[in-house]
Amino acid sequence: MKTKNIQQLLILMTLAVVSISAFSETKIAILDFELKDMTLAPRIPAEIKRTASIKPLLEGELKKADYAIINVDLESQKFADSGVGYLFDHHDVAANLGKEFGADYVLVGRLHKPSFLFSYLMGHLIRVSDGQLIGNYISEAKGPNIKLTIKTVESLAVKIDKTLDNKYSPPAPKSKH
Numbered sequence: 001m002k003t004k005n006i007q008q009l010l011i012l013m014t015l016a017v018v019s020i021s022a023f024s025e026t027k028i029a030i031l032d033f034e035l036k037d038m039t040l041a042p043r044i045p046a047e048i049k050r051t052a053s054i055k056p057l058l059e060g061e062l063k064k065a066d067y068a069i070i071n072v073d074l075e076s077q078k079f080a081d082s083g084v085g086y087l088f089d090h091h092d093v094a095a096n097l098g099k100e101f102g103a104d105y106v107l108v109g110r111l112h113k114p115s116f117l118f119s120y121l122m123g124h125l126i127r128v129s130d131g132q133l134i135g136n137y138i139s140e141a142k143g144p145n146i147k148l149t150i151k152t153v154e155s156l157a158v159k160i161d162k163t164l165d166n167k168y169s170p171p172a173p174k175s176k177h
Contacts, residue, residue: 025068027105028067028069029098029101030106031087034051035111035113036112038115054153061157065165070103076101088109091126095129103128105128106128107124107125123136125160135160154171158170
């Protein structure tokens, strides 16, 4: 009889731990990144394509660290946005958008390109519960090469994770053998 009670108690404890971890998963909404191109030839198709690639790359990296990615459709994002940079500068509005979709945090991002030689991947991490900016990140990308963009996204993921849970490890550099 005692063995059965102990087994039932262990099962209940295991279920409790699993339930707690399932409900404590950190939920992040990553909005589509905007392009702020200050060069003499702004918004060329390659830069638009690179900017569009950032969100899915970042979502993939944060999923590796067990963050739950909350999808905010582009139509809802555009409806909340009042112009270029609005959500980036108005954390309360971004937080309300994240809250509408059940996120704990919302990341508003920008690819800021002041030169043909380099650009900055910028992100504002906002806590949805109170609309507070808890992370202001900048990672530099030298050149438009996709491999460099991926490395810059990994750098941004490290910074976001350091603010939150510190579980993410970027991929090891590939061997040149």
